Amino acid sequence: MSLRARAERKSGAAAVPTVLAIGPARLTAGLDRAERLDLRAHQLVHGPVGPLSQRTLVELAEGVKLTGRGGAGFPFAKKVRAVAVAVERRGLAPFVVVNATEGEPAAWKDKVLLTRAPHLILDGAALVAWALRAVEIVLCVADDGVGESSLLAAVAERDLPVPARVVRVPHRFISGEGGALVQGINGLPHIPPGIKRRASEGGVVGQPTLLSNAETFAQLAIAARVGPRRYREAGNADEPGTVLLSVTGSARHPAVVECPTGTPLADVLDLCAVPAGPAVLSGGFHGRWLDMAAASRAEVSRRGMAAAGGSLGAGIVLPLGPDTCPVGEVARVVRYLAAESAGQCGPCRLGLPDLSRAVDGLASGAGDPAVVRAAAAGVKGRGACSHPDGTAGFATSALEVFAEDLARHARSGDCGRPVAGVLPVPAARDEGGNRRLHVDWSRCDGHGLCADVAPDLIRLDGNGYPALLDAPVPVRLEPVATQAVAMCPALALRMAAPKH
CATH class of the missing domain: 3.30.70.20 (Alpha-Beta Plaits)
Structure with missing residues (x-):
């Protein structure tokens, strides 16, 4: 596959990564020529898009096999149907919620869309609002300031079919979890509720709510313009289209990369000039580690990453270079995840600190992998949200991939390399x-x-x-x-x- 890289011009939004592409650009089309696509530029690049009926929306989502791009990969057509059923049963108008919070430190794809192509997100949200006859669009962004002004400007530039408002969410790891997001919109603490409830049944102010990730809405906007046949021309037959990947870590050219599903992960790593190293973290801090042999045979899709032992998740790829201590990097992340919990149930309050201590023990050379596995097993399936499970999976996958490094730590107390802080763990917050x-x-x-x-x-x-x-x-x-x-x-x- 031929590679085509498109570097973004220096933007006023600090720290937003370069945008690169493998193959024809869709979501990132036009960003090689403009820092931000205002409404006029957006329409010139992408063309118009009109209202869809509920039936047509469902058929479109099924035709392109659209799934959520926030991590879970839930079929979008099923979400639409679930909201429609709840609306008919309860007789209440629904809400449309766009989750563009990206609380994970390594996530950048939605922020790139917010900052540089916000109208694609609004197009998708408008299509859903039209089809479901929603009462309001709620656009959720992190309070870190990245992308918010661009989104507000985009809302002001156009007439949406229903009122829209922007809600700031604390920039924390768990704030973007679906239940936590609804809680925050409803004026409650931005933490997952103790009882899991589908947003389609009772979301914003208890009414049926369609909640999905920002990239998902942008993908819908592309599909509505090109139709199912052309949309499926890119990517795999079972997971058509393109995906956005946030590639940072040890990459010499960190970037948000758009590529078709089925693209070899090795091509993405080469594009971002990733040095030879021990492993790649796939799927972010709730993802899985891949050694370089597994990474070299992985393909960018949910099925392809899973077949190699990894995870696509929300499209976060974190290569680890040779100049940092892998075990120390893992320990930093587990400490961060333990501190980021809501602290409302036993697995988070007690279990994650225990897991962090166990991983810290490995880094010091005095720990035991069996203790880490036991601590991880103690939190799996027991939390009010998926945070304990994701943290446990991250820690236990490191035990296999970094077995040689763990042995060096056990023999000598360390592996001889400093902890360079390659994985993006923010300051205490x-x-x-x-x-x-x-x-x-x-x-x-x-x-x-x-x-x-x-x-x-x-x-x-x-x-x-x-x-x-x-x-x-x-x-x-x-x-x-x-x-x-x-x-x-x-x-x-x-x-x-x-x-x-």
């Missing part, structure tokens, strides 16, 4: 918190009272001494941490911000 617990080991007598007071933060090791999670204390747990500090009989425990 739990609503502004950045303080950590510290132990003065010259004072600590192993009373164990701190673990009784703050079990979410402190465990006792095999000798009865505190084992702290190497992560900032979440703001919601600062009162408990403060109490543990105050009650330490030996005055050995303290909480402080890192020194700069």
Whole structure:
């Protein structure tokens, strides 16, 4: 397959990656000539698109086998049908929700669409609103400022079939989860609800809601213009069309890449100048690790990535180069994921910190992979959302791929490489918190009272001494941490911000 790269011009939106393509561009068409497609430029590049009936919308989605691009890959036609059934049964007008939050640090594809091609997203949302006779379009963006102004400008540039509003969502890993998103729109905390409920049954203000990812709506807009036959000319027969991939990590040319499904992952890695390294993380922080042999035979599709042992997920590809410690990188991510949980159920409050400690033990050379597997097994299938399962899968897949590195850590305490911070873990952020617990080991007598007071933060090791999670204390747990500090009989425990 021939490769064609199209570098974006330097944009006013800081940190938005370069846009590259393999094969003919669809979602990214025109971005080689303009930093942002306003309404006029958008129409010149893509042409007009008109209303669709509900039946035609379902037939189109089925004809192109459109699935959600946010990670789960749920068939879009089934979502439309489910909302239509709920509307008929309950007699309530539905809402259309666009999830463009991308709370995962390595995700950039939706932000590229927001920043540079926002009208494609609005086209898709408008088509669904027309077909379902929706009452409102709700556009959800992260509060990091990337893409929001572009989206607001796009809304102001055009007449949509129903009112539209933009809702800011905290830029956290779990904020974009479907239930958490609906909670936030409804004025509740941006965390997954304790009881899972389909948005099609009761989403925004309890009414039927079609909720899907920003790229999904953009793909729908392309399909409505070109029709099923032309749409299927790109990609695999069972997963037609193109996908957007966010490729960062150790890539020398990090980029958002548009490519047809079925493209060898190796072509994507070559395009982004990925150095030879031990592995590639596929599907992001809830994804799976692939060693380079598996990555070399993987194809970009859900089926193709799964066949190689990986995951397409939300299209995040994170290659790891040779100049960083893989085990240390994994430990950084697991600590981050443990701190990013909602903290509302046992697997998140207790299980993920335990998993993080177990992985930290591997990085120090004193841990045991069996302990990691046990901690991962303890959270699987037990959370209020998929966050514990995704975190457990990430950690356990690393055990197989980095077995040689783990052996070096067990023998020598490390692998001889620094932890370069290649995987994009953001700075401490739990609503502004950045303080950590510290132990003065010259004072600590192993009373164990701190673990009784703050079990979410402190465990006792095999000798009865505190084992702290190497992560900032979440703001919601600062009162408990403060109490543990105050009650330490030996005055050995303290909480402080890192020194700069």
